[in-house]
Amino acid sequence: MLTVLTLLITVVTVSAQVVFPDDSAQIRHLYNEALDHGQSYENLRYLTSHIGARLSGSPQAEKAVLWAKLKMDALGLDHVYLQEVMVPHWIRGAKEKAAIVITGEPKISMDVCALGGSIATAGKLRAQVVEVRSWKELDEKDVKGKIVFFNRAMNPEELETFKAYLDANDQRSTGAVEAAKRGAIGTLVRSLTLSKDNLPHTGAMSYDDKIAKIPSAAISTNSADKLSSELKLSPNLTVELEMGCEQLPDVKSYNVIGEIRGSKYPEEIITVGAHIDSWDLAEAASDDGSGFVQTIEVMRIIKAMGIHPERTIRAILYINEENGNRGGLKYAETAKLAGENHLAVIEQDAGGFMPKGFRIEASPQVVAHMQLWQRLLQPYQLHILAFKQRGIDIVPMKNIAKALISVECEDQRFFDIHHSAADTFDKISRRELELGGASMVTLVYLIDKYGL
Amino acid sequence: MLTVLTLLITVVTVSAQVVFPDDSAQIRHLYNEALDHGQSYENLRYLTSHIGARLSGSPQAEKAVLWAKLKMDALGLDHVYLQEVMVPHWIRGAKEKAAIVITGEPKISMDVCALGGSIATAGKLRAQVVEVRSWKELDEKDVKGKIVFFNRAMNPEELETFKAYLDANDQRSTGAVEAAKRGAIGTLVRSLTLSKDNLPHTGAMSYDDKIAKIPSAAISTNSADKLSSELKLSPNLTVELEMGCEQLPDVKSYNVIGEIRGSKYPEEIITVGAHIDSWDLAEAASDDGSGFVQTIEVMRIIKAMGIHPERTIRAILYINEENGNRGGLKYAETAKLAGENHLAVIEQDAGGFMPKGFRIEASPQVVAHMQLWQRLLQPYQLHILAFKQRGIDIVPMKNIAKALISVECEDQRFFDIHHSAADTFDKISRRELELGGASMVTLVYLIDKYGL
Numbered sequence: 015m016l017t018v019l020t021l022l023i024t025v026v027t028v029s030a031q032v033v034f035p036d037d038s039a040q041i042r043h044l045y046n047e048a049l050d051h052g053q054s055y056e057n058l059r060y061l062t063s064h065i066g067a068r069l070s071g072s073p074q075a076e077k078a079v080l081w082a083k084l085k086m087d088a089l090g091l092d093h094v095y096l097q098e099v100m101v102p103h104w105i106r107g108a109k110e111k112a113a114i115v116i117t118g119e120p121k122i123s124m125d126v127c128a129l130g131g132s133i134a135t136a137g138k139l140r141a142q143v144v145e146v147r148s149w150k151e152l153d154e155k156d157v158k159g160k161i162v163f164f165n166r167a168m169n170p171e172e173l174e175t176f177k178a179y180l181d182a183n184d185q186r187s188t189g190a191v192e193a194a195k196r197g198a199i200g201t202l203v204r205s206l207t208l209s210k211d212n213l214p215h216t217g218a219m220s221y222d223d224k225i226a227k228i229p230s231a232a233i234s235t236n237s238a239d240k241l242s243s244e245l246k247l248s249p250n251l252t253v254e255l256e257m258g259c260e261q262l263p264d265v266k267s268y269n270v271i272g273e274i275r276g277s278k279y280p281e282e283i284i285t286v287g288a289h290i291d292s293w294d295l296a297e298a299a300s301d302d303g304s305g306f307v308q309t310i311e312v313m314r315i316i317k318a319m320g321i322h323p324e325r326t327i328r329a330i331l332y333i334n335e336e337n338g339n340r341g342g343l344k345y346a347e348t349a350k351l352a353g354e355n356h357l358a359v360i361e362q363d364a365g366g367f368m369p370k371g372f373r374i375e376a377s378p379q380v381v382a383h384m385q386l387w388q389r390l391l392q393p394y395q396l397h398i399l400a401f402k403q404r405g406i407d408i409v410p411m412k413n414i415a416k417a418l419i420s421v422e423c424e425d426q427r428f429f430d431i432h433h434s435a436a437d438t439f440d441k442i443s444r445r446e447l448e449l450g451g452a453s454m455v456t457l458v459y460l461i462d463k464y465g466l
Numbered sequence: 467m468l469t470v471l472t473l474l475i476t477v478v479t480v481s482a483q484v485v486f487p488d489d490s491a492q493i494r495h496l497y498n499e500a501l502d503h504g505q506s507y508e509n510l511r512y513l514t515s516h517i518g519a520r521l522s523g524s525p526q527a528e529k530a531v532l533w534a535k536l537k538m539d540a541l542g543l544d545h546v547y548l549q550e551v552m553v554p555h556w557i558r559g560a561k562e563k564a565a566i567v568i569t570g571e572p573k574i575s576m577d578v579c580a581l582g583g584s585i586a587t588a589g590k591l592r593a594q595v596v597e598v599r600s601w602k603e604l605d606e607k608d609v610k611g612k613i614v615f616f617n618r619a620m621n622p623e624e625l626e627t628f629k630a631y632l633d634a635n636d637q638r639s640t641g642a643v644e645a646a647k648r649g650a651i652g653t654l655v656r657s658l659t660l661s662k663d664n665l666p667h668t669g670a671m672s673y674d675d676k677i678a679k680i681p682s683a684a685i686s687t688n689s690a691d692k693l694s695s696e697l698k699l700s701p702n703l704t705v706e707l708e709m710g711c712e713q714l715p716d717v718k719s720y721n722v723i724g725e726i727r728g729s730k731y732p733e734e735i736i737t738v739g740a741h742i743d744s745w746d747l748a749e750a751a752s753d754d755g756s757g758f759v760q761t762i763e764v765m766r767i768i769k770a771m772g773i774h775p776e777r778t779i780r781a782i783l784y785i786n787e788e789n790g791n792r793g794g795l796k797y798a799e800t801a802k803l804a805g806e807n808h809l810a811v812i813e814q815d816a817g818g819f820m821p822k823g824f825r826i827e828a829s830p831q832v833v834a835h836m837q838l839w840q841r842l843l844q845p846y847q848l849h850i851l852a853f854k855q856r857g858i859d860i861v862p863m864k865n866i867a868k869a870l871i872s873v874e875c876e877d878q879r880f881f882d883i884h885h886s887a888a889d890t891f892d893k894i895s896r897r898e899l900e901l902g903g904a905s906m907v908t909l910v911y912l913i914d915k916y917g918l
Contacts, residue, residue: 170502
């Protein structure tokens with residue numbers, strides 16, 4: 015790699031205007047193929063309308079696995095196969111109900127949904143509520159026998175909404191364990207969105223086998239604001255919560271993998287992927303229907319343009335990103351066992367909006383090598399970003415692949431719909447979606463050509 | 467200005483990390499005000515739902531003028547006033563109809579709408595159709611007594627959709643004159659959008675008083691594709707077109723202007739604005755409801771934060787951008803007559819999506835001066851762009867103001883909805899809208915502080 019690197023640096027220094035002339039033309043062709051003949055949008059229309067929500071373990075998830083295999087088969091790849099994965103099977107049951115009860119007043123119903131993985135309430139759970147906005151407050155307040163209401167909002171002043179999300183996510187992921195440790199009997203968690211509306215946003219929560227399991231629900235931001243203001247007037251109000259969700263035995267499912275073998279260095283693998291599964295409240299066009307169809311599009315474009323990569327390109331559609339990451343773990347475990355040589359694993363799980371670049375988690379040398387491509391990416395408004403990548407599926411590939419890479423998209427709209435009933439096809443722009451696929455195939459092309 | 471410039475350059479050179487520390491903090495405050503307390507979105511909700519479409523000369527346009535004045539009055543500015551403008555008054559009349567007629571087959575109805583300014587058909591216009599995709603083809607084909615079907619699509623390979631729009635716009639703006647010169651009796655123009663759907667997109671067309679006026683309609687991209695393919699099978703097919711639009715006498719309307727007088731250099735004026743009027747097919751949330759409410763927001767933020775600008779800040783809501791630019795012309799004419807000293811006129815007419823920066827049309831010195839602010843804008847993903855600006859309203863200020871500036875927004879979604887029935891409130895993201903207002907007030911702040 016160092017020789018190539020040195021060469022590239024020299025070229026850049028000598029003549030900034032004429033670097034990679036062939037690459038410029040080839041990338042333009044890749045983009046034209048996506049913009050003129052892209053199939054991501056129509057595939058997404060099919061996925062969302064004919065299959066819909068596809069929570070791990072559900073019949074729709076299995077339908078999505080089969081459809082993914084069918085789409086890959088149709089591309090004429092060198093090898094398409096299923097990788098068996100046992101996945102959790104959690105079901106929501108009937109629509110959840112919740113209400114604020116204040117003595118002498120009519121009940122005020124709230125918009126709630128069970129967080130993924132939560133246990134049910136045994137009939138109706140009714141208890142007093144303690145609002146907390148920090149872990150410190152949780153320590154200071156008496157929550158024994160009560161429902162803890164985690165009401166720390168995502169920071170609206172943070173320009174990068176993904177960061178605001180990650181900063182507030184601890185309430186949802188570990189809130190139930192921390193509350194139960196202190197004797198609480200349930201949790202309500204403010205929905206992780208910057209929007210003020212009536213939609214509860216679900217997402218994964220977890221239990222600790224050594225700590226009592228308590229029911230855990232997401233509450234819409236409007237309901238959270240309502241509950242908070244009612245608590246100021248009536249600190250002793252109670253909340254009724256009813257959820258029928260259930261954790262069933264694990265079921266067999268699959269990662270779907272399609273491969274084009276490298277002509278020169280077949281043992282060097284470049285993986286590009288996204289996740290099949292989704293939450294159950296909507297057809298999940300954005301998370302991650304968009305990455306799903308863009309991954310297929312990467313392979314379609316390579317085949318349609320008659321490109322014969324030197325390295326092995328592998329497209330993977332992971333199962334179970336949302337509540338277990340069993341697909342990602344299985345892929346990494348298999349790669350490790352087989353002693354495979356992975357250059358890069360790329361994931362697109364950023365919502366299908368306007369692509370802005372790539373977050374590269376790799377050695378400084380690898381990042382510097384990729385930054386030399388910046389000039390080629392500029393016309394497409396893409397940037398090489400030396401930031402921690404954000405794909406859950408590819409985290410297990412750390413120390414296996416040289417670079418972990420996630421696609422970065424414009425994210426102002428993402429959390430308005432994320433994990434909620436609003437994650438629907440109409441929120442996705444055809445052009446933004448096709449440009450995302452084009453950005454991914456461009457990165458694959460460059461890594462294939464120059465290695466890492 | 468040169469002294470300031472030299473000073474700034476020195477600072478940048480000496481220590482790139484600590485430039486403008488006060489400005490950094492102040493800009494952060496401006497953004498926080500917009501993100502925490504922004505009113506653009508709720509104002510846009512009101513404008514679109516209570517007033518709606520507001521074509522120049524319509525009762526809704528007048529309602530919008532009054533509402534704009536009311537909103538400005540409520541801000542406690544130094545001076546709010548109406549600037550009288552006579553505007554064209556074109557009305558659509560009943561919904562237009564069009565169909566493809568092929569002998570022996572059922573009629574195929576098409577989605578059409580009159581282009582703004584078109585004359586009506588006298589009853590039903592029925593004629594053969596000649597498809598052209600270039601001006602050369604128009605010259606080569608016999609169009610006498612026929613309807614010219616301008617079917618050159620916007621270029622989908624162009625990343626900058628605004629450029630693709632401008633490149634195809636000549637068909638709509640001058641097609642009727644060019645067709646009539648060659649004896650045609652009507653035109654159908656492919657809608658200016660990159661979307662494939664059933665929505666006709668209207669927009670301005672013009673006549674030449676020396677050339678016969680012929681009816682001119684926009685046709686949805688799906689109808690255009692249909693007509694084109696039917697023409698291949700039946701070159702002699704006819705089209706029926708019925709439009710009842712009418713040009714009524716000009717009516718009195720107004721620009722709405724609100725001013726904060728400068729404390730130190732009151733004679734130096736910085737204007738920020740957008741347009742009140744819209745086309746008539748939708749509530750026009752994007753074009754230009756977004757700029758409308760963001761302009762008001764700029765002044766709200768300045769007042770809310772207790773900023774006392776050194777120069778005079780003027781917010782203007784122009785009337786009649788869409789079909790005449792009478793508001794823009796009136797503002798410039800008045801400024802010229804009064805011998806006003808204009809530093810910059812800023813327009814936001816880019817759709818209310820994620821702001822990406824500012825297109826600056828000014829001397830190289832002024833552009834270089836503003837590029838020194840790049841570091842301050844970086845955290846907000848904004849760029850100073852030395853490109854031709856794109857606000858129609860501010861074109862007449864050329865040679866009057868030192869800089870003409872238009873806000874640049876992410877534009878992949880813009881032309882899907884532009885001038886069509888799809889330009890509705892639900893297409894706008896609250897955060898993108900509030901960030902746009904924040905970007906505008908930031909630019910005003912910097913020009914006020916450093917001059918041009």
